[in-house]
Amino acid sequence: MSIHPGRIHTLTPLPYTGGPVAYWMSRDQRADDNWALIHARNSAMASRASFRVIFTLAPSFLNATSRHYQFMLTGLCETERALAERNIPMYVILGDPAEIILQFIRKHAIKLLVTDFDPIRIKQRWCARIASSAAIPFHEIDAHNIVPCRFVSQKKEFAARTIRPKINRLLDSFLTPFPKPASMPSANMRGHRRNNWDAIASSRNTTMTAPEINWIVPGARAAHTRLTAVIKTTLKRYHHDANDPALDAASRLSPYLHFGQLSAQRVALSVDTAADVPPEAKESFLEQLIVRRELADNFCLNEKHYDIPAGFPAWAKRTLAKHAKDKREYLYTYKLFEEAKTHDALWNAAQTQLRREGYMHGYMRMYWAKKILEWTRSPAEAMRIAVRLNDTWQLDGRDPNGYTGIAWSVGGVHDRPWGEHPVFGQIRYMNYNGCKSKFDIAKYIERYGAST
Ligand SMILES: Cc1cc2nc3c(=O)[nH]c(=O)nc-3n(C[C@H](O)[C@H](O)[C@H](O)COP(=O)(O)OP(=O)(O)OC[C@H]3O[C@@H](n4cnc5c(N)ncnc54)[C@H](O)[C@@H]3O)c2cc1C
Structure with a gap:
């Protein structure tokens, strides 16, 4: 079964005429239910060519911490096992992703490169660099969205x-x-040595650590x-x-x-x-x-400015500019926010949930980001702090959902103008009393505690 052509975006306009195929797995780190993998494998099988999966491990990535790497590497180790059962070798290589892929193409004489779709700036840049240097067909497959984003x-x-x-x-x-998962011929695994996951884990040079979490199994x-x-x-x-x-x-x-x-x-x-x-x-x-x-x-x-105020809609930029000089009742530094040391027990409980669990409830994410706007000197500073905290502490951080959710909260993206408030202007406002009337805030605060 071939995949829907609407999922395929051609990054180099060259035809595939046979020869070894590689899938550069990046955003979709699974062996099953993965349209990018299915497309790459189908292409290889149709031309009786070999097929490999490669995962490039950047030494540091958008504020990712030990917590993120541990979750990701444990999942990848399971993916490697599942792929090996279908005679698909998986290579994990540490270093600059675009450089590694270009070397991999040369070393294995790859004739078709497939990757999964990710709108994040850094992945788009890596893809552009590879597309401009590799003279082979390069297909980007949207395996993350149900209806493909570009389509x-x-x-x-x-x-x-x-x-x-x-x-x-x-x-x-x-x-x-x-479609049902299909295996490659056993010869496809010939000569391949499995990855040494302990060595891979210790080769990361992230200096950012976060306590491990135990509510979720990777x-x-x-x-x-x-x-x-x-x-x-x-x-x-x-x-x-x-x-x-x-x-x-x-x-x-x-x-x-x-x-x-x-x-x-x-x-x-x-x-x-x-x-x-x-x-x-x-x-x-x-x-x-x-x-x-x-x-x-x-x-x-x-929107290339998805994580800074330049990406806000015009009405939001205007209203925030009009309120730029409004007095802020409280001002906090990144460190005080990070350590949940504000005057607001509800905000501190949300930040404590984030630090402890690597997860924050969706409703609290809105309140959390909006208060960062209220308690910093400018929307630009609010974006910087919210994005850094989100990417560092949320297990699901560094995701389009995060950048968009923060831009929605702070800069009215995908929203409309509401009634005017100090600092916020017409950006939708949220406050402690509003939360109090909506849910049992005492119960939430009790569960996560406040560190003031
Ligand atoms: C300030 C802020 C920051 C956020 N940061 C992130 C982030 O870093 N990573 C992230 O994945 N999501 C983020 N979100 C979106 C949303 O809050 C989370 O996806 C959701 O809370 C995750 O919890 P869940 O899986 O229990 O969600 P559920 O309510 O069970 O929803 C199921 C799935 O739907 C999707 N989803 C739910 N709400 C949203 C939404 N508002 N926007 C886009 N997709 C959504 C998610 O994939 C989620 O897993 C953020 C939202 C805001 C307002």
């Missing part, structure tokens, strides 16, 4: 309401079952277990409970989705067909999983 829209969308009908029109064509198998449990339990009341931080009823699938240990398409297919889950719950969950998530990819792909 659904060729421009920056205004809001969920503008992308939703475009996604819905195409959903039936793309939300299709995955890897594709654990991701599927979690998905099954969510469908059996909290999903049924998602439409009522997911927005209540005191109930903790959201799926917590985001780390698995971020590292591509779980396919969003697999999640959507499982939710779609789940028995005993009311349609309102399915609809509300799929709105987040599909529309909001794909809108974030659309923003990061089409």
Whole structure:
């Protein structure tokens, strides 16, 4: 079964006429339910060529900490085993990704390079460098979105309401079952030595450490277990409970989705067909999983300033400029924010949840980012601090969802003007009393504690 042509974006306009194929696995770190892997493997099998997977491990990456590397490497080790069972060798090589890929192409005489789609600036730059230097066909496959990001829209969308009908029109064509996994001939593994994961783990030179977390088990198998449990339990009341931080009823699938240990398409297919889950719950969950998530990819792909105020809509820039000199009642440094040492017990509890678990409830993420705007000197400083904290501490950080969620909270991206408030101007405002009337903040604060 070949993949939908709408998933394929050609980075070098050259035809593949046979010969060794490599899949540069990057964002979608799984052996199953992966359209990029399927496309690469199908191409190799059709021309009876060899097929390899390569993962490049950058020595440091967008504030990633030991916590992120541990989660990712454990998942990759499982992926290597699953691939080996299908006679697909996986190479993990440390260093500058574009340089490694170019060397790999030369060393293994690769004739078709496939990678997965990621709108984040750094991955787009690596791809551009490889495309300009390698004289072979290079295909980028969207294995992360259900409806491929480049296919659904060729421009920056205004809001969920503008992308939703475009996604819905195409959903039936793309939300299709995955083909059964197929194996390569055993000769495809010949001469390959498995990776030494201890050596790989100790070769990272990240100096940033974070306490390990134990509420989540890394890897594709654990991701599927979690998905099954969510469908059996909290999903049924998602439409009522997911927005209540005191109930903790959201799926917590985001780390698995971020590292591509779980396919969003697999999640959507499982939710779609789940028995005993009311349609309102399915609809509300799929709105987040599909529309909001794909809108974030659309923003990061089409707005190069996705993490600074230059990427805000014109009305938001104007209103924030008008309030630039407003008095800030509190001002905090990065360190005080990081250590959860503000005057606000609710904010501190959210930051404590983040530090302790590498996860923060979705509703609290909005409050958390908006208060950073309120308690810093400028929207630019707020963006810098929020992005750095998010990328450093969220296990699902360094993701289009994060950059877009922060730009939504601080800079009105995908939102509209609301009533005027000091500092915020017409950016949607949130405050402590609003949270108090919405959920049991005492319960949330008690659970995570405040460090003031
Ligand atoms: C300031 C701020 C920062 C954020 N940072 C990140 C981040 O770093 N990484 C990240 O993945 N998400 C981020 N989000 C989006 C969202 O809050 C998280 O995806 C969600 O809370 C993850 O928890 P969950 O898996 O339990 O979500 P659930 O409610 O169970 O949702 C299921 C899935 O839908 C997607 N989703 C849910 N809400 C959103 C949303 N608002 N935008 C886009 N996709 C969504 C996610 O993939 C999520 O895993 C951020 C939002 C804000 C406002």
